[in-house]
Amino acid sequence: MNKHDPITLEIIQNSLRSISDEMFSTIAKTAMSPIIYEVLDMATAIVTPEAELASAGSGIPAFVGALDKSVAKVIEIYGVENIHDGDIFATNDPYYGGVTHLNDMVLLKPVFCKQKIISWTVNIAHWNDVGGKSPGSMSIDATEIFQEGIRVPAVRIFSQDEPISGVFNMIVCNSRMPDFLKGDMWAQVSALRLGAKRIIELAEKYGVDTYLSAVEGYLKLGEQLARNQIKKLPDGIYNIQDLQDNGCTLAVSMEVRGDELHIDLTNAPVQSSGPDNLSRDGTLLGCQMALMGLIGDREMANGGCFRPMIVNTKQGTIYHAVEPAPCGIYFETMIRLNDLLWRCLAEQITEQLPAGNFSSICATIMGGTHPDTGRHYSIIEPEIGGWGAGQGFDGVNAMFSAMHGDTFNCPAEIAEARYGVTVGQMALNDEDGGAGEFRGGKGITLDYVIRNDQSFLTCAYTRAKEQPWGLLGGHCGTTNRINVVRTSGEVERHSMSTEVTVNKGDIVRVITANGAGYGDPKNRKRSAIESDLKNGYVSQDYAKQVYGFE
Template identity: 55%
Template sequence: MSQIDIFTLEIIQNSLQAIADEMFAAMRKTAMSPIIYEVLDMGTGITDARGEIASSGSGIPAFVGVLDKAVKQILVHHSQPGEIEPGDIFITNDPHSGGVTHLNDVVLAMPVFVDEQLIAWTANIAHWNDVGGMVPGSLSTDAKDIFQEGLRLASVKLISRGKPIRSVMQILQANTRMPDFMEGDLWAGIAAVRGGAGRLAELARKYGTSLFLRAVDDFMNLGEKVTLKALEDAPRGRFNMEEPQDDGQVFKVTVEIKDTEVIVDLRDNPDQAAGPTNLSRDGTVVAAQMAFKAVTAPQAATNGGTFRPLKVLTRPGTLFDASAPAAEGFYFENLIRVYDLILRCLATHLPDRLPAGNFASVCATIIGGLHPDTGRTFTLVEPEIGGWGGERGRDGNSAMYSGLHGETYNCPVEVCEARYGLYVDRMELNDEPGGYGKYRGGRGIRVDYQVRSDGTFLTCGYTRSKVPPWGLEGGTDGSPNYVEVVRTDGRSERYSMVSGLILNKGDVIHVRTGSGGGYGDPSERSLEAVLDDVKNGYVSTELAEKFYGLRV
C-alpha cells in the first residue's frame, strides 16, 4: 500500500478537529438551557466506524471518554444488518448500558456513510435539566436505584433515515418536567451531529474514502506513539495510595508504570453504595484516562490510540464498577475522587508534572422552583468553580473548574438572575484560610444566592467538605467545600450532600468552594509574594504571621 504524504495526513487530521469544534459551536449557539450554552456542560466528538474516538471539541474533558463507549454500545445493540442506516440518530443515557455517567447526560450519535459504507460516527453529550425521576432536576441524594432517577434510554433509535420516530419523541416529552427546554436542547444536539456528519462525508469524498480511513488510523497510531514517548522518562514501579473520604470510607489505588503500559488497579475498594454515588466501570475508566492524560501528554491531541497503553482493573459490585440497578445520579463526585486519587498517588513521584491537590469536586448546585416573575418552572444547575493547588514554580489558579469539567464556565450573574428565580447577592473569591506554601493554592469562591419565592428547593453534591485538598512538598492543606443556608430568622444550616431542601423567600444559600493545597514550605515564600497576598486579600495579616513568619 502506498505511503500517504504527511501534508495530506495533517490536513485530514486537522479537519477532524475543525469539524468537532464546529459541532460544538452549533450546539452551543442553538441550545435552550444555560447549563449548555453558558456553562458548556457538554461535549462533541467524532469516532471511527468501530467507535474509537478520533477527535473531540471543547467542553468537559471527561465527556470525550464517554462518546466512544456510547457508540460502541450502540454497535452492540444494533449489530444486525440494516439496523444502522444513513440518516439514523441514536440516543442513550443509561450508565449501565453505554451512557457511562448519569441519566441527565444524554448522548446523541449519528453514523456517517459514504457510498453505503459506514466510515465514522458523530456524537455529542449534554446535561439535560430534567429527565423525570423522584425530584425536579432528576438528581436526588435519596435515590436507592436508577429507576428513581428518571427515564433510561439504552441505545434507542431516535431518528430513522432522517425522519423522527414520533413514539420516541412522545416518550421524551412525557418524561420531563421541562418539555420546552428538553425539546430545544434535543434539536440543538441533532443539528450538531447532522452538521458534523455532512462535513465528514464531504471530507471523505474529497480525498477518497480509502485515504480518509487510513488517515484516521494513522492519527490513532500517532496518539499511541505520543503517549509512549511521554512515558519514557516516567519512574518505573508500583505506587500505592490510600485516602480517607468525607463519609469515613477509605479509597485505595495501585498504579504500576512499566515501559509500555500503565496499570491502574482499583479492585480493593468499598462495595457499591445504596445511594446515588456509584460509578459505572466505564466511568471509572474515563477517570483513569483523564489522570493518565494529565501525567503523559496533556497538551497533545486525544484519540483512541492515546489510551492503548492504559489498563484499568476494577471489581464488579464496587463503587467503581457498580452493577445494575445501582443509582448513579451523583456519580461525578466519585469519578473525580478516582481521578484525584490517581494524581495524588503519583504526585510525589512526578513533582515536575503535577501540582498539589485542588478543590476536586463538581460542587453541583441545583436550585429550582417557580419563577416569581413568570410563574414558569426553573431549575438552576450550576457546577461551581474553586481553587487549584500550587505547583513547582507557580501559585495555583483561583476560581477554576475541577479537572472533570475543564473548558466550562460559570453562569453569568445577569443570565442567572434573568432565567432563574434568584438574586445573586455576592460573587467573590473565598478568603477562608488554607493552601499556604512556597507557592500557595488558588482561592475558591463564595457565591450567595437569595431565594425569591416560597417553595424553592436546593439539591447539592459536594465532596472534600471534611477532607481538604492536600498539600505537597510541605505545603498546607487547602480549605473545604460546603453550602451554608441562612434562614430569614437567622438560623444557619451547613450541607455537603442534600436533596430537595425546601427554602422560602428571603433565605440565602452561601456557596463556599475550597482553596487548593500549597506547594513547598510556607516559610520559603518570598516576602514580596506574601505582601501581595495580604494586599489582595488572599491571606490576613494574622495568618501571614502564623504561616509565613511575616511581622506586620
C-alpha cells in the same frame, strides 16, 4: 492521490478537530438551556467505525471520553448490519453506553459514504430534567436508578432522517421542562447532521481510503504520545489510600511498565446504596482523564492515547456497579478517583505535579416556581474553586475541576433572568489555608438570594471534610460546602443534601475550597506575602502565624 502523503493526512486530521469544534458551536448557539449554552456542559466527538475516539471537540473532558463507549454499545446491541443511513440513536443509561448518569443524553449518528460506515458523529449534553423522583433528576437519597429519571437504553430515535415520534414523545413527556428538553435535543441533532455532512465532504474530496488512513495515523500518533509520556515515569508500583468525607478509604495501585500504565482498582468498596456509583465505562473515563492530564495536550485526545493503559475493576464495587444501582452523582466518585490517581503520582514525582485542588464538581441544583413567570425553573451548575500550587507557581484561582475543563460559570445576568434568584455576590474565598512556599489558589464565595417561597436546594459536594492535600510541607487547603443563611440569621451547612426547602430572602451561599500549598511556608518570598496581604488572600494574623511575617 497517495493516501500516505503526510501533508494530506495532516490536513484531514486538523479538519476532524475543526469539525468537532463546529459541532460544539452549533449546540452552543441553538440550545435552550443555560447549562448548555452558557456553562457549556456538553461535548462533541468523531468516532471511528470500530468505536475508537477519532477526534474530540471542545467540551467537558469527562464527556469527551464517554462518546466512543456509547458507539461501542450501540454496535453491540444492534449489530453493524442493522444500522442504516439516516439513523440517530440516543442513550443516557450508564448500563447501556450512557457512561455517566441519566441527565447526560448522548446522541449518535452513523456517517455513511459509498454504502459503508466511515465514522460516527456523537455528542452529549446535560439535560435539566429527565424525570425521576426529584426536580433536576438528581437526588442524594436515590437508592435505585429508576428513581433518577427515564432510562433511554441505546434506542433508535430517528430512522431515514425522520424522528420516530413515539420514542421522541416519550422522552419529552417525562421531563418537568419539556420545551427545554425538546430544544436541547434538536440542537444536538442539528450538530450531528452538520458533522456528518462535513465528514462526507472530507472523504469525498480526498477519497474514503485516504480519510480512513488519516484517522488511523492520528490514532497511532496519540498512542505514541501517550507511550512517550508514560516512559518518563520511573518503573514501579505506586500505591495510595485516601480517607473520604463519608469515612471510607479509597485505594489505588498503579504500575508503570516501560511505556504501559496498569491501574488496579479491585480493592474498592462494594457498590453504594446511594447514587455515587460508577459504571465500568465511567471508571475507565476517570482513568483516561488522569492520563490526559499527564500527557498535557488537550487537542491530541483520541482513542490511541488510551491504548497503553490497562484498568482492572471488580464487578459489584463502586467502580464497576451493576444495575439497578443509582449513578446520579457519579461525578463525585469520578473526580475522587481522578484526584486519587493524581496524588498517587504527585507524591512520587513532586517536581512535576501540583498539590491537591478543590476537586469536586460542587453540583448545585436549585429550583421552584419562577416569581416572574409562574413556571418551574431549575438551576443546575458546577462550581469553580481553587487549584493546588506546584514547584515554582501558586495555584490558580477560581477554575473548574479536571472533569469540567472547558466550561464556564453562568453569568449573573443570565442567572437572574432565567432563574428565580438574585445573585448577591461572587468573590474569591477569603478564608486562610493552603499556605506554602507557593500557596494554593482561591475558591469562591457565591450568594444566591431566593425570590420565592417553597423553592429547593439539592447539592453534591465532596472535599467538604477532608481538605485538599499539600506537598513537601505545603499546608492543606480549605473545604467545599454550602451555607444556607436563613432570614432569621440561622446558618445551615450542607454538602450532600436533597430538596432542602428554601424560602424568599434566604441566601444559598456557595463556598468552594482554596487549593493546597507546595513547599515549606517559611520559604515564601516576602514580596509574595506582601502581595497576598494586599489582595486579601491571607489575613495579617495568618501571615504572622504561618509565614512568620512581621
